[in-house]
Amino acid sequence: MADFVKLVVPKTPLLISTTIKHYLDGPPKPSWDLKFHLAVILIRSLLKDSSTLTIEQVQRASCYSIPVLAGVMINEFKINNKYRYEAQVHLEKVLKPYEHVLDTEWKDLKDDGIISEWIQVPNDEWEKREIRKTILYLHGGGYYCCGKSSCRNNTSSLAKKVNARVLAPTNTTLEIYEEMPHVFQVMDHASTTKSYERTVEFINKVTNAIDEPLPPSSFSCINTKGEFGPLKEHHKEILKWENIGIVPSVKRELTTRRSTPELFVYTALLLAGFAYFLCY
Incomplete structure (x- = not known):
């Protein structure tokens, strides 16, 4: 935090x-x-300055x-390396x-697992649910900065x-959306509120659908006023559904819901991405 303050104070x-x-x-x-204007100027300036810093400093x-936030708790744990070895087979x-x-x-795995954390509401009775809503959050950072604790x-x-x-x-540093205005994620803004509302709607549609494709309206962008608009071609190009293994439709058999509850993992970048794009 001290390093962050040192970067921000000179921007006064x-x-x-x-x-x-x-x-x-x-x-x-x-x-x-004003708040949005200041945030954009500050982030642009910090990004410009970071070009002269070492990776370690950044x-x-x-x-x-x-x-x-209040009313939320964290449970830290380690993801066993056996899953990483299984992933290596596919990556190779x-x-x-x-x-x-x-x-x-x-x-070469130099540690005994991936230190991770569950973020959840206390006493959510998640284990007892038929549909266990789960979001896999892969933070951005250009493959070298930021972390789970800063998000x-x-x-x-x-x-x-x-x-x-x-x-x-x-x-984990994964950046898919090259043009995503990430500033929405870190400030109280109309688009932030709308994006979370849309995320809730999106997840509920996915987890409640039996054999119904999601309508195109489920994938839209939100401008700085919090107004919805259809995805434009450059948004679709950034998303590249087929390349990242995500397509805007859901197909599930009825028997799936009746069997043992499954763990639905959604990439949070996708869930937030459709709502964070600016309409130009």
């Missing part, structure tokens, strides 16, 4: 000048309120720990064409609003 003059310009000249876009500044097939340029170090605003909000458990593995 920038924040003051931006505030003055916001009221004298108006925001860059009519829909931008990691220290971005991997600070954030407490969960995918990476085989590139083995001549890849270091084999990725196969707890997002994960605890999802757990609380969706009434699901969120699984957040550490040392």
Whole structure:
């Protein structure tokens, strides 16, 4: 946290000048309120400065720990390495064409498991449910920064609003949505509220559907005013459903619901992504 403060405090003059310009000249876009304007300027400035920092400095500044929201709890545990070995079998097939340029170090597991955490509402009786709503949250970070502890605003909000458990593995940096305005995830904004509402709606549709495809309206973008709009072509290009193994339809047999409750894992980037895109 100290490293983060050191990065932000020098930006005070920038924040003051931006505030003055916001009221004298108006925001860059009519829909931008002051809080959003300041957040965008601050993040852009920090990203620009980070180009002169070492990876270690960026990691220290971005991997600070954030407490969960009130009414939410964390349970830490380790994911057994046997699952990582099982994954290696599949990864080796995918990476085989590139083995001549890849270091084999990725196969060497230097620890005894992946330190992870469950984010959940206390006494949620999750184990007793027929449908155990679960979100697998893979945080962003350009493959080298941020962590599960710095994303707890997002994960605890999802757990609380969706009434699901969120699984957040550490040392996971996955960035699919190149144009996603991540600023929505870390501030109280109209689009943030709408995105969580849409996430709840999306998960409920998926877990309650028997053999019904989700309507196209389930996948939409939200602008800074919190208004819904259809996905545009560049949004669809970023999502690349077929490449990441996710398609906007759900097919389940009736017998599935009657059998032992299954663990439904949803990639949180997808769940948040359809709501966080700006409409230009």
